[in-house]
Amino acid sequence: MFTVLLQFILSGITVGAIYALVGLGFNIIYNATSIINLAQGEFVVMGGLIMWFFSQSLQLPFFTSIILTILLVGLIGLMMERLTINPLKNADLLLMIMITVAVSIVLRGILMFKFGKDPYSYPPFTEGEPIVILGAVIQQQVLWVLGITLTCIGLIFLFFNKTMLGKAMSACAVNPTAAKLVGINVSRMIMLSFILSAILGAIGGIAITPISLMEYDKGPSLAVKGFCAAIMGGLGNGMGAVVGGFIIGILESLTAGYIHSGFKDAVALVILLGILFFKPAGLFGSKATLSVRKF
Amino acid sequence: MLDIRDINVFYGGIHAVKGLSINIQEKKIVSVIGANGAGKSTLLKAIMNLVPVKFGEIYFQGKRIDKLSTQEIVKNGISLVPEGRMLFTHLTVKDNLLLGAYNYYKKITKSELEKRIDKVYELFPILKERQKQISGTLSGGQQQMLAIGRALMTDPKLLILDEPSMGLAPLVVKEIFKVVKYLNEQGMTILMVEQNARAALKLSDYGFVLEVGEVVTWGRSEELLADEKITKAYLGG
Numbered sequence: 001m002f003t004v005l006l007q008f009i010l011s012g013i014t015v016g017a018i019y020a021l022v023g024l025g026f027n028i029i030y031n032a033t034s035i036i037n038l039a040q041g042e043f044v045v046m047g048g049l050i051m052w053f054f055s056q057s058l059q060l061p062f063f064t065s066i067i068l069t070i071l072l073v074g075l076i077g078l079m080m081e082r083l084t085i086n087p088l089k090n091a092d093l094l095l096m097i098m099i100t101v102a103v104s105i106v107l108r109g110i111l112m113f114k115f116g117k118d119p120y121s122y123p124p125f126t127e128g129e130p131i132v133i134l135g136a137v138i139q140q141q142v143l144w145v146l147g148i149t150l151t152c153i154g155l156i157f158l159f160f161n162k163t164m165l166g167k168a169m170s171a172c173a174v175n176p177t178a179a180k181l182v183g184i185n186v187s188r189m190i191m192l193s194f195i196l197s198a199i200l201g202a203i204g205g206i207a208i209t210p211i212s213l214m215e216y217d218k219g220p221s222l223a224v225k226g227f228c229a230a231i232m233g234g235l236g237n238g239m240g241a242v243v244g245g246f247i248i249g250i251l252e253s254l255t256a257g258y259i260h261s262g263f264k265d266a267v268a269l270v271i272l273l274g275i276l277f278f279k280p281a282g283l284f285g286s287k288a289t290l291s292v293r294k295f
Numbered sequence: 296m297l298d299i300r301d302i303n304v305f306y307g308g309i310h311a312v313k314g315l316s317i318n319i320q321e322k323k324i325v326s327v328i329g330a331n332g333a334g335k336s337t338l339l340k341a342i343m344n345l346v347p348v349k350f351g352e353i354y355f356q357g358k359r360i361d362k363l364s365t366q367e368i369v370k371n372g373i374s375l376v377p378e379g380r381m382l383f384t385h386l387t388v389k390d391n392l393l394l395g396a397y398n399y400y401k402k403i404t405k406s407e408l409e410k411r412i413d414k415v416y417e418l419f420p421i422l423k424e425r426q427k428q429i430s431g432t433l434s435g436g437q438q439q440m441l442a443i444g445r446a447l448m449t450d451p452k453l454l455i456l457d458e459p460s461m462g463l464a465p466l467v468v469k470e471i472f473k474v475v476k477y478l479n480e481q482g483m484t485i486l487m488v489e490q491n492a493r494a495a496l497k498l499s500d501y502g503f504v505l506e507v508g509e510v511v512t513w514g515r516s517e518e519l520l521a522d523e524k525i526t527k528a529y530l531g532g
Binding site: 164167168170171174175177178179180181182183184185 | 398
């Protein structure tokens with residue numbers, strides 16, 4: 001009984017880690033630009049598929065593939081910002097968000113064209129027997145996913161709270177005019193925010209694909225869940241998105257296990273509606289967090 | 296030093312600055328006064344290229360700057376203390392000052408950076424006491440001091456202040472004006488927009504009076520203060 005529960009929770013934490021990364025990616029761009037980047041899920045998909053391409057199709061060494069995948073997806077994030085967001089600097093926010101939807105559709109089309117509709121996977125990072133804790137079985141890749149996610153989250157927090165570049169980026173979010181006046185290149189910071197969240201997504205995709213497979217059209221559902229995570233934690237609140245991601249992952253897994261796997265995807269949406277109805281500022285937000293964005 | 300030639304600026308569909316020319320000489324304090332909506336703040340924003348100059352030219356130390364980005368203008372030695380202070384309210388006092396020198400990280404040594412911060416702390420000792428405090432929790436006066444301190448971190452030749460006394464107690468205003476005077480004595484040129492016109496003119500060498508986007512009169516501050524028509528119209532009698 002307990003073992004089963006533990007097993008569900010563990011698998012929930014695993015997908016939750018990816019939602020957390022997507023949610024964090026949402027926040028990074030939102031904090032720099034107030035844009036909700038709905039192509040965030042495609043970054044994750046590209047991470048998985050491009051990693052497959054380098055490591056399986058081209059048979060490149062493991063580390064080389066990872067580095068190349070991260071660089072390539074980061075580059076796609078950069079191009080997305082420079083080609084679609086940057087030229088429209090002063091456009092309406094809603095228009096910008098629609099553009100990210102368009103970008104996600106285009107990216108999905110390209111992915112389908114290149115990879116087809118089949119799911120892809122590659123071997124876990126390390127081979128070996130699963131670990132058994134209190135009867136629950138943990139694949140080694142799960143530990144990789146968790147380790148990598150937590151490391152990324154830690155690095156992001158260090159970046160925003162301890163480095164001058166990170167502080168400058170957060171300054172752009174709080175007051176872009178003042179940021180310009182102290183000589184910060186706001187446009188470059190926005191570009192950087194897209195690169196950073198593309199890379200975060202890619203890392204999530206690279207780590208999760210050996211467990212859950214990756215196909216071209218997984219982006220929107222990842223984006224919805226990451227978005228729920230971000231909303232749940234209070235949009236703009238980095239740590240909130242991380243906690244939200246894990247909560248949604250665990251609830252999803254429990255629903256699939258105890259009720260029906262068909263209801264799994266509804267969980268995030270129900271949570272989203274609940275939050276929007278009863279606590280629009282998010283679990284960790286007060287009214288103030290709606291205006292102050294902080295990592 | 297700053298030569299504004301016949302500029303026209305549109306702000307939110309309004310022709311806010313109309314063919315305005317102002318020449319600011321080095322090491323002077325210059326005030327721009329006028330009623331609300333006269334185009335004072337727009338003029339300052341145009342100098343920093345926060346709003347574009349549609350027609351006309353701006354020269355700073357002989358170099359044309361009206362087409363440069365804000366970042367480049369700051370690098371050329373102009374720094375604006377914006378209306379409403381615009382601090383990075385989520386960061387500490389010290390971080391605000393450090394970000395003030397953002398352009399200079401790779402160019403100056405750490406000790407030079409510390410020296411600049413110490414200079415600001417000398418001007419406003421309260422900021423040193425509060426250096427670890429989140430800037431959003433400072434009092435209004437302290438926030439204004441920090442905003443000025445942050446602007447000084449770029450080591451400007453021309454410091455522009457937009458309504459520095461707004462919402463502050465008279466005693467605090469006095470202290471801030473004292474620092475402005477001191478900075479000027481150290482060789483810094485100051486351009487100031489003020490609602491508190493009398494106090495501003497008392498502090499400054501020259502004054503320009505703006506009305507619906509145009510300079511209606513200008514001159515030495517003493518003369519403006521002595522002119523009955525002006526004191527009546529702009530200084531409340």
